Amino acid sequence: MSETMIGARLARREDERLLTGRGRYLDDLDLPDALAAAFLRSPHAHARITAFDATEALALPGVVAVFSGADLAEIQKPLAPKVLHPELRDYPRLPMPPEELHYVGEPLAVVIAESRYVAEDALELIEVDYEVLPAVGSTAIALRPGGPLAHSGDESNVAVLLSQKAGDAEEALRTAPHTLSEEFFLMRGGGHSMEPRAVAARFEPATGQLTIWDTTQSPHYARQQLSMIYEMAEDDLRVIAPSDVGGGFGPKAQFYGEEVVIPWVAKKLRRAVKWVEDRQENFVSAMMERSQTHRIEVGFDDDGRLLAVKDVIEHDQGAYCAGLQVPSITTSTVPGPYKVPNIAIELRACYTNMVPTSSVRGAGRPQAVFVMERMMDRIAAHLGLDPAEVRRRNLIQADEFPYQVGITFRDGSPLTYDSGDFPALLEGTLERIGYDEARREQARSRAEGRYVGIGLAVYVEGCGLGPYEGAKIRLTNRGRILVTLAAAGQGQGYETVYAQIAADGLGLGMEHIDVTTGDTARIPFGQGTFASRITATCGPAVFDAAKQMRARLLDTAAVLLGCDPSEVDFADDCVCLGGDREKSVSLQQLAQVANIGKHGITLPRGVKAGLETASYFSPERAAYASGAHAAMVEVDPETGGITILKYVIGHDCGTVINPLLVDGQVLGGFAHGLGNAMYEEAVYDDEATPQATSYLDYALVSSAEVPPVELFHIQTPSPLNPLGAKGAGEGGTVPPPAAIANAVEDALRPLGVRVTRAPVTPARIADAVAAAHGSEASASSTSPGADAGGKAP
C-alpha cells in the first residue's frame, strides 16, 4: 500500500447501516422481557417533599415497582463534580433526592412497568405533597445580598470565587490612554442531540455482573462513578456505549442520577430495565450551558493595542456543580489570539434553581470569545479604526509559538499556545469575504438606507486535553485487524477515521481493519469523548499501536517465511517475501500460528504468541486550534430580522485526518453556533421555571436558517503529538455569536444600537432600535445608544 490514508477525503463506512435503518441505537436494543422506566420529576424549582404516596400507582396493572429517593438510600451518594477546586463549596448532587428538590425536572421517583405507556400512566397516580420554597432564577438573583437561597440553610449561593492574573491589570487600566467597559450576557442553550439520553441495564445473578448500556460519551467514566457508588469492583460492571449514539455535544459526557438508578433497579428486581428519555425530559433534565454575565474592561493605546483586560464573570452552575470545567475554560479563553500584557479574570460561579450546567459543544469558549471580540469592535469604533486593523495589530504572530499567555488552562497546565498562524486565518477570511469590497458595498447600502454590517471573530480553542486515551490492536482469529478504542463516538465517524490512522501505522489497506469503540469490557482504561480531544489523544495511540502491530506481524511472517523482517511487506491481506505472492503468509495464517496455535504443541521458534498491541498517549498539555469567522448581514431595523448575506470560516485544527469529516464537524458546529447567536433560548422565569420545553418554544436551526458557508483550512500541526492533530469538534460553534453580534451592531451603527446579549433575536433588535431612537432624542450625539438586550434574560 503506497498512498497514505491520513488526509484522504474518504466517505464513511458507518453510513451504509445508518442510511438503511440498521443503526444500533440504545432504544433499538431488544432486551427480552425488559421493563420500562419513567421518572417522576419535580414540578417546582425549589421544594421540600412532605409526603409521598405511590399506592394507587402500584395498584395499576402492569406496574412492577415504584421507588422514591427514600427507597434507594444505599445509592444516595453524591455524584462527584468532574472538575473540582479546593475552594469549591460543593452541594451534594444525589441520584434521586429524598427530601429537598432543587430544579424543575429533578428526578424524585421512578416507576418500573411493563411498558412506557403504563409507566407514564402510573406517574400521574403518584401523590406528592410539596412545600414550595423560594427559588433562584438567575445569577443576578443568586448573587443579590439577602436574596433567596438555592439550597435551604446554605450560607450563600456562591459555589466558588476564582481569579486568574498576568501582569497588573488594575494599574494598566488606571494608566491606559483609553479604556472601555461593557456588560454582556449570554443565554443558556442545550446540546439537543436528536437522540435523547437513555440507559438500559441487566443483572446476571449467576456471575454478579451488571451490564449497562448507556448513551454516554464516556463509558469508562460512567463505570468509575458506578463502581464507587455501588461499591462494586469495576470488573463486575460493564458499560457499553452503543455503536450508534444519536449525538452527544457535551450533555452525554456528564453523569446523571438516572444512570445510577436504572442499573440499581435492574439489580434489585432481577429484570432488565430500559429508560429512554423523552424530549420533554431532555429539556428539563439534560444539562445545559452558556449563561454567563461578563463585566469586561479593556485598556488600550492610541493605536488600538491592548494594554489590559479585566473581566468579571458570573457563571450559572445551575442547582449543583457538575464540574468547574466550563467556567475554567471561559476564564482562560478570554485573551484569545491577542497579546494582552495585563490580564485579570475573576470568576463568580454560583448556584441557581435551574438544571445543572456543564459542557455543551463549545464549552465555555463562545462566551469568552463573544466578550473579547465585541470589545475589539468597540475599540475600533472608539478610535475610528477598522475592526480588522485593530485585530491585526493585536494578533500573536506566526513566529511567536509556543506562546505563553501567562495564565492557566483548564487542564492545569500554563496556557501555552502550541502552534498556529492567526494572521493567516484572519487575512484568508478577509480575502474570501472580499472585505474591502464588502466595506464599499456597506457604504453604498447605507446610502440607500439599508443596514448592512460586517462582523469578525477570531478565536483560539484549547482542545486535545489529557490525561490520556488509549487503543488496543489485535489480529483476530479470522485474520482481520481489530482496533479497539475506549472513546465512544456520537457520529463523528470513528470507525472510519481510526481505520485510516491504523492503516497508515500498519501500512495495510483499510479494508482489513475494523474499529470498535465504547465498551469497557473490551479495553480497560479510557476517558471519553469530550473537549475536542480524541483525534489528538486517541489518534496517536492508534498510530503507535498500529506501528507496533506492523512490526509484530512482519516479524512473525519473517519467521514463517525463513527470512529477515526487512525483506517482507504487506500485499493485500498477506505478508510477502520480496513481493512474491508465492512466498507469502496471510493474516489469517499468522493468526492461526501465533494466536490460535496447536494445543500442547510448541510454537515455531521465534514466533511470539498473541498478536496484540496496545498504546496509551498522554499529551504534555492541551493543543490549541484556532479560527476566524466573518459574517456579512443585513438587518431590518423594523422587524429586527437578520439576513446573512455571506459567511466565511477559516479553520485550523492542525493535521486534518479526513477533510470530508472535518468539514462536517465545522459546518455542524457552525449551525449550533448560529443557534446560540440568533435563536436558542432556554428561557426561565424569575422563579426558575423553564419556559421553553419543546421545539415549539425553543428554536433549533433548520436548513432554512443555516446559510451557505465558505470554509477554508490552514494546517499548523501541533508539536504535542506525532500526528500533529488538534481538535475539530467545537471550533465551528465558538465564534458565531460574536461574529453575528458584531455584524448586527455594525449594521445598525448609524442608529447607535448596541448589542450586548446573545442570542441576538429580532425582538431584542427591534427593542434596541426603539430604545436607541429614544436615547437619540434625549441625549447627546455621543450617547452609546441602547442595549440590544432588554433586562430580563
Add this chain to the structure above:
Amino acid sequence: MADHTLSVTVNGESYDEAVDARMTLADFLRERLRLTGTHVGCEHGVCGACTVIVDGVAARSCLMLAVQTDGAVVETVEGLAVDGELSPLQQAFKRNHALQCGFCTPGFLMSVTAALREDNVRDEDDAREVLSGNICRCTGYSGLVRSVVDVAKGRSDE
C-alpha cells in the same frame, strides 16, 4: 384497554395486528414490527426523525396512531434500498456527508423521498425548503442540501 385490529402493508409486507388505540405508529413500527430504523426524537412533531410515508404522503409517525394506518401502505427507511442497492438519495447522502450520528437520517430520507416524487425541486432554495421540516444537529445541512440538489438534477456520479 380495548384492542383494535389493524391490517397494514409496510414495505410491501402485510401485517394483521391487534394494538391499543393509543399506540403511536412510531412505536408500532419500532416495537411491534422491530423496524427500528424509524427514530423518535421529539414526540411532538417538530424534529421529523420519525417521518415515514403513509399512502404516498410523508407523515410524522410519532403524531399518528397505529390504528389510523388500517388499510394503508406504509414505507419506512428499511424499504428504500432495493436488493441491497442504495437508492439514489441514500447514495447522495453518503457521497455528500449528509449524515453524522445518523439519528435524524431516516426521517430526512423519507421526507425528501416523498418530496422528490413530486418532482418540484429545481434548485438549492427548493432543497432547503424540502429539508426544513426536519432537524439535524450534526451536519449543518450543507451535505443534505447538496444531496437533494444532486438527486433532483439526476446526478449520481462524482
